[in-house]
Amino acid sequence: MKFMMKHKKNKNNKEYLDAMEMCKWISKQWTMYLMERIKYANEYVKDKLIDQMKQLKEVLIENNLLYWAAGRSIILIKAENSNAKKFGEEWDLFSFLTFRIFLLFEILYEKGVKEFQVQLATCWDYIT
Numbered sequence: 001m002k003f004m005m006k007h008k009k010n011k012n013n014k015e016y017l018d019a020m021e022m023c024k025w026i027s028k029q030w031t032m033y034l035m036e037r038i039k040y041a042n043e044y045v046k047d048k049l050i051d052q053m054k055q056l057k058e059v060l061i062e063n064n065l066l067y068w069a070a071g072r073s074i075i076l077i078k079a080e081n082s083n084a085k086k087f088g089e090e091w092d093l094f095s096f097l098t099f100r101i102f103l104l105f106e107i108l109y110e111k112g113v114k115e116f117q118v119q120l121a122t123c124w125d126y127i128t
Helices: 002-006 014-062 064-073 093-127
Strands: none
Touching: 014 093
């Protein structure tokens, strides 16, 4: 970098042009490295979320009988400021799934932002 600043006025010098090409190449390689790290972070977060979804599915399947038995012993569930609903009948599956998907996107966003901040901090530390 000092060499570049020293020979900035003489841009036709072969050493200056070679150094400039080297700087461009290093910059390109560093950018590609960061993009690969970000891609890796996204894949990691996605894999973790898929694992969590598999675990949730297994829990729901394993505890299906428990939920069914609980539904037979509980006659009414009264939520605050709502109509009484029977345990096994009027559950709004769409609302539950919408809320679950929203939470998953929120988790993905938070983990992605944290990993991106780590990558940017690493890049900044390397540059400075």
